[in-house]
Amino acid sequence: MTSFLNYVFGPNLYMEYKGVAEPQRKMYEAGAAEKFGEQILSTLSVMWSVGYYTSPLLVTFLYRRGYIVADSMPTIAKITTSVGLIVIISLFMRGLGRKQSRAYSNMIKALAQARSSKSSGNGNNELRRFDIEFSAWPVDFDVKTLTGDAKKPTQSVGRREAISLATLPCELLAYIAIHTFGLPMIYPGSVKLIQKFMKPMLISGRAKLIDDDNGIRYKVKTIDSNEIDTLFIDNRNDNEGNGKTLVICSEGNAGFYEVGIMGTPIALKFSVLGWNHPGFAGSSGKPHPQQDQNAIDGVIQFAINHLGFLVEDIILYGWSIGGFSTLYAASIYPDVKGVVLDATFDDVLYLAQPRMPLCLSGIVRIAIRNYFNLNNAELAVKYNGPVSLIRRTDDEIIAEDNRIETNRGNFLVLSLLKYRYPNIFNVVQLSKMNNILAKPLEPYNIPGIEEKKCMSRLITYASDEGKSFPMLIGAEYSDEVRTQMAVFLLRKHLRDYNSTHCTQLPGEFFNIPWDIPTESGFVFT
Structure with missing residues (x-):
């Protein structure tokens, strides 16, 4: 009986991956009995989900029609009993069909073996030949088993707004x-x-x-x-x-x-x-x-x-x-x-x-x-x-009406750069960066000599003072040099991809983020 219950309440099997016996992966094909039982249970599950999300409307409708009254309780009890009987029959049919399946029986044996070893292993055992309902999968790594002090600083996402009687x-x-x-x-x-x-x-x-x-x-x-x-x-x-x-x-x-x-x-x-x-x-x-x-x-x-x-x-x-x-x-x-x-x-x-x-x-x-x-x-x-940001120029999710100047990525990159380089991103430079970000970024065309100067200023400062942020470089610079540095830093941190929000990012846009190189004793001339 216990063995049969493993089939009745066992995890769904979706696929067999290729191996010695199966040179090609293939979807698991349930037999007629399992398919019948699973279809009934799946339909009831969907009905429950729909009922859950629409319950306020459903209860209101039934109440107004007079279905939720004391006299209706016997009817509700009969419906509940009938549904329960359907569930029991469906579970039995599912278990019977699974027990007759060679693939499902092999999976159950592999699952029992993995559970007995407390882990699904490192990729070499039999269970990994099957794609199953993941709730039944053994735990491979438990954070609680780590020894030592696992405490780390946490960033609050809790209460921020003050509460009063008025609010x-x-x-x-x-x-x-x-x-x-x-x-x-x-x-x-x-x-x-x-x-x-x-x-x-x-x-x-x-x-x-x-x-x-x-x-x-x-x-x-x-x-x-x-x-x-x-x-x-x-x-x-x-x-x-x-x-x-x-x-x-x-x-x-x-x-x-x-x-x-x-x-x-x-x-x-x-x-x-x-x-x-x-x-x-x-x-x-x-x-x-x-x-x-x-x-x-x-x-x-x-x-x-x-x-x-x-x-x-x-x-x-x-x-x-x-x-x-x-x-x-x-x-x-x-x-x-x-x-x-x-x-x-x-x-x-x-x-x-x-x-x-x-x-x-x-x-x-x-x-x-x-x-x-x-x-x-x-x-x-x-x-x-180091941080690298990619902005979608036709983003319809984090921008209003696909307008690039409202893309919230603009605010993120400027917020980051203003914090990291407060003496470079002053009011004048932030205004100019907003103008640049209000349209797709044009090809990077800072003259080579100017780009080298920007890089050299950063290397000199970082080599002498370190790379911790905020970096106080630029207090003595003119507005022209600040703007030049601001454009340089913006382009080092942000790239445009001509796309909407949900398309796959091409490989050429994924790079190891840029970082300021440091050289011991480096002096900018």
């Missing part, structure tokens, strides 16, 4: 909003209906990464016990490529590593580690800021302690809202090799407010500041290393 009603409305429709609006990829629709694409994308790029899937358990779905591609044995450097990819608010930004660094032969936000696909939890912070922290700890990468050999790559995860990680791992931000913004508040009615502006502000304060501009100044 209490707005505070209550903000809490309700962010914990109902607010979270799905900020992270639509966490909505189960969307994930159900995308499941075939995710399975196919994951299969390509595993079979074609030799990817290995791992489960990372975070400090708050969420289980994060990750996939690693190891190119360290490729001596001619960039494999010694690991790129950790943080996806957007509806992005998944299976069909996301990993393709760009993979094509450039970097070692690559992708992960899904909490509540996305195989990852458990919800993408609340604190859970997301713990997730990216766990992923980096996994890269260092399990995969064996040095912190200084890691590049953090974030797209769109993934810039928050990336910049948070950079703030607590300041020795990473660099940060690449693609199509990201300075502060989610300025994206949320225009998308809501003006009369709700105050409630939106409280909701964001108190519960979802994704303020990338604040995080960016806490990282002292």
Whole structure:
């Protein structure tokens, strides 16, 4: 009986990857009995999801029609009993069909073996031949098992707005909003209906990464016990490529590593580690800021302690809202090799407010500041290393009506540069940079001699005073020299890509971020 229950309540099997017995990967084909049972259970699951998201409207409709009254309780009990009976029959049919399947039986044996060894291993065991429902996958790395002092500084994303009796009603409305429709609006990829629709694409994308790029899937358990779905591609044995450097990819608010930004660094032969936000696909939890912070922290700890990468050999790559995860990680791992931000913004508040009615502006502000304060501009100044930003010239998500002058990436790059070089980016220079950013960047055409002078000034200062920020270079410069330096620094930190928000970034736009070289005893002449 116990054995049969393993089939009844076992994980869904999606695919068999190629191996000795299977030279080509193939989708798992369920038998008639399993297909029947699974279809009924899947339909009931969808109905439950739709009912959950529409419950306020549904309850109101039923109440007004008189269906929710004391006399209706026997009818509700009969419906509940009938549904329960359907579920039991469906589960039995599913278990019976699975037990008759050779592929599913092999997977169950492999899963039992992996669980008995407490881990799915390092890519050589039988379980990795199967793509299964990830909740059943054994944990490969648990942050809690690390010894020593694992405490790191945390950047607050909690309460920012003062609460008083006058603002209490707005505070209550903000809490309700962010914990109902607010979270799905900020992270639509966490909505189960969307994930159900995308499941075939995710399975196919994951299969390509595993079979074609030799990817290995791992489960990372975070400090708050969420289980994060990750996939690693190891190119360290490729001596001619960039494999010694690991790129950790943080996806957007509806992005998944299976069909996301990993393709760009993979094509450039970097070692690559992708992960899904909490509540996305195989990852458990919800993408609340604190859970997301713990997730990216766990992923980096996994890269260092399990995969064996040095912190200084890691590049953090974030797209769109993934810039928050990336910049948070950079703030607590300041020795990473660099940060690449693609199509990201300075502060989610300025994206949320225009998308809501003006009369709700105050409630939106409280909701964001108190519960979802994704303020990338604040995080960016806490990282002292090299940063590269890519701006999409036709971005329709972080710009208003595709107008490039409203792109929130403009505000992020200027905020960063103003903090790092306060004596160069004065009012005059910031005004000129805003004019430059109001249209696509033209080809970089600073005369060679002037570019060398800009670089030499920076090298001289950094060699003498160090590269910590804010860097007080430029107090004695004329406005003309400041402007020249400002243009030079802007172009070193920002590149334009003629594209909309969601297209794959071409490899030529992904570079190791620029850093100021230092030379001991260097003197500018």
